[in-house]
Amino acid sequence: MNERMKELAERLITKHSLAEEEYQYLIENRSADAAAFLAEHAVRVRREIYGNAVFVRGLIEICNICKNDCLYCGIRRSNRSCDRYRLTEEQILACADEGYLLGFRTVVLQGGEDAYFSDEVMCGMIRQLKSAHPDCAVTLSLGERSLASYAALREAGADRYLLRHETADREHYERLHPPEMSFDNRMRCLNDLRALGYQVGCGFMVGSPFQTSQELAEDLKFIENFKPDMCGIGPFVPHHDTPFRDEPPGTLELTCFLLSIIRLIYPPVLLPATTALGTIAPDGRERGILAGANVVMPNLSPISVRNKYELYDNKICTGDESAQSRSCLEQRMSAIGYEIVTDIGDIRKGKRYE
Ligand code: 5AD
Numbered sequence: 501m502n503e504r505m506k507e508l509a510e511r512l513i514t515k516h517s518l519a520e521e522e523y524q525y526l527i528e529n530r531s532a533d534a535a536a537f538l539a540e541h542a543v544r545v546r547r548e549i550y551g552n553a554v555f556v557r558g559l560i561e562i563c564n565i566c567k568n569d570c571l572y573c574g575i576r577r578s579n580r581s582c583d584r585y586r587l588t589e590e591q592i593l594a595c596a597d598e599g600y601l602l603g604f605r606t607v608v609l610q611g612g613e614d615a616y617f618s619d620e621v622m623c624g625m626i627r628q629l630k631s632a633h634p635d636c637a638v639t640l641s642l643g644e645r646s647l648a649s650y651a652a653l654r655e656a657g658a659d660r661y662l663l664r665h666e667t668a669d670r671e672h673y674e675r676l677h678p679p680e681m682s683f684d685n686r687m688r689c690l691n692d693l694r695a696l697g698y699q700v701g702c703g704f705m706v707g708s709p710f711q712t713s714q715e716l717a718e719d720l721k722f723i724e725n726f727k728p729d730m731c732g733i734g735p736f737v738p739h740h741d742t743p744f745r746d747e748p749p750g751t752l753e754l755t756c757f758l759l760s761i762i763r764l765i766y767p768p769v770l771l772p773a774t775t776a777l778g779t780i781a782p783d784g785r786e787r788g789i790l791a792g793a794n795v796v797m798p799n800l801s802p803i804s805v806r807n808k809y810e811l812y813d814n815k816i817c818t819g820d821e822s823a824q825s826r827s828c829l830e831q832r833m834s835a836i837g838y839e840i841v842t843d844i845g846d847i848r849k850g851k852r853y854e
Pocket of ligand 1: 734
């Protein structure tokens with residue numbers, strides 16, 4: 501590491517903040533040395549707050565029907581080859597019950613933007629989930645909705661909401677999305693969710709088309725300012741039926757480097773080692789944890805629909821039973837010295853960091 505790299509890394513570790521140009525410098529001049537140094541400190545600060553706990557969230561992919569046409573995504577509406585499905589409320593509740601028996605205390609309902617899952621349907625389901633399992637957190641990941649809708653879902657009992665910002669750069673956002681989607685609405689959603697008292701997750705893909713170190717630096721500055729409760733980052737992985745089919749995937753190396761930086765920017769953040777990371781490398785999720793991540797999200801969706809929720813190619817674990825993916829992750833985590841905890845894993849109960 502040169503002097504400047506060392507100075508920036510040390511300031512990030514002590515002050516949790518850098519200027520946007522400094523984040524860019526860190527990214528452009530990264531080396532194995534710098535990555536190891538940042539990972540060591542990322543793991544240290546995480547350990548101070550969370551010990552060796554890795555939190556699990558049970559992911560239920562409720563539908564792959566989506567009105568949006570994001571250029572990177574395999575379930576975009578113009579993909580005619582996508583075999584569409586929608587789980588019934590009974591199926592969703594049964595998955596959640598199975599998850600509960602397996603020890604999950606957070607269920608994440610994720611799906612495309614599908615009008616079927618209206619406020620009425622979702623609120624009914626959230627109420628049932630909450631009354632069946634009052635000790636569980638309900639996380640939603642259902643894309644962009646109105647303030648009134650987010651308010652109704654929150655009122656029904658939803659605790660958390662995941663909505664990746666995708667990129668903090670307006671022009672980059674426009675190159676990844678069709679004209680009818682807007683950067684401003686994305687940001688409006690994140691701000692509404694926060695104002696309504698949700699624990700909010702944002703995030704972005706590493707190595708998405710047209711992304712440069714400058715956009716990544718903007719993402720880091722956005723995260724520094726927004727201080728999300730959760731932050732989902734994973735490599736872009738091309739899907740064969742999208743306009744980005746021939747684009748190269750993001751790398752394990754850069755994703756891990758950014759995970760360490762994000763941990764240092766906001767030490768208490770809940771940071772998943774994503775399925776996409778496990779998809780580009782067999783030990784991707786372990787490497788993510790060792791870089792500073794502390795969440796894994798095994799799949800609880802029924803096996804019959806697993807391979808249909810295909811946002812990108814070669815997604816892992818599409819054939820595993822819920823119990824299998826849970827015990828598989830438990831083994832993987834214990835092999836690297838971490839323990840999966842079934843705790844609700846609430847950032848607000850962690851040690852306060854200002
Ligand atoms: N590669 C990696 N991640 C993707 N997502 C969508 N498509 C892809 C892809 N091709 C991510 C987006 C979205 C989340 C649910 O999945 O960031 O917000």
